[in-house]
Amino acid sequence: MRHAELHQTLEQVVQGFCRLKNIGEVSSGEGFAINFEEWEWEVGVGLYGFWQYALSQNDAGLQQSILAWYEGQLAKGLPAVQINTTAPMIALSLVAGHTGREDLLKVVNDWADSLLQTLPKTEEGGFQHVVKEQPNTGHLWDDTLFMTCLFLGSAGVVLKRKDLIDEASYQFLLHTRYLSEPASGLWYHGWTFIGQHHFSGAFWARGNAWITVAIPEFIALLGDSLDASVKRYLSQVVARQVKTLCQMQAENGMWHTLVDDPLSPQESSATAGIAYGMLRGVRMGILDADVAGSALRAWDALRNRIDDRGIVLEASKGTMVGPDLQYYCDIEMAPVPYAQALMMLLLLELQQGEWLA
Structure with missing residues (x-):
């Protein structure tokens, strides 16, 4: 794929993200105005990918499109602080740091304080995976590290608050202890302190993708602000995980919804995230x-799963911790903003790293 063709595909995927109004709902609009209506994790991941794209293009218009979305949401009023509603704060912390706007910095600071002071904690001070649907008492989920701790670390850098960086680092270490399987390095979807188990024991592909993405992003976002021992430890964690993920990759380059079950559906958002994190x-x-090599094989499979509107196909909807393994296999596929974002990040990395040259 030539550079121009790669850039055209990236632009189509970004426009596909902008067309999404809600989960599974695609508008016919053109351009780069963001249409997604709800402040939730799905769009939060998308905004992070969009912001990275806008920065890479050094495009003030794209950056203004993101700012306009945030200004509209702030005018409506923000939802209660929990794990999933924190995801849109990742990009907002970066926007606030980029613009230096005091009003946005205050929103970031207040949200970070609320996470530390009011979010329910598990035993050992873990971030309980509270979502709008349920409190998930005593639960640790791998999603938390992307949705919440990337924000906390980024906010710590932007606000020059070491306490936020320290808390984010601790959450990465604690979640690794309870969710990473020592023999393979793969991550379970969840852990409960109440039942002392990993639920169905699912090695969920997108959950693993959140980790493959979150650890390099956390290290990059924090830079010299991250303790060297934490960086060293997390680097080993993701290296162990990735080694096994390479062994679990399907012959066509995709990963299955349950990475260790070749009969479970193949899934695009996880495959894009894993490939991006690897590169x-x-x-x-x-x-x-x-x-x-595994990441580039994944891209060869994914390029055929982007339609003419820039929509990433074969991506599954939001997934709770399942009571059994079949639950993960039954999740419906739909156009979703986080698949757009993970594909954006992969395409940006392919472009910036000149991986296809």
């Missing part, structure tokens, strides 16, 4: 160069 980690020097 990002290689370029950062925290992953071995040979894993890039």
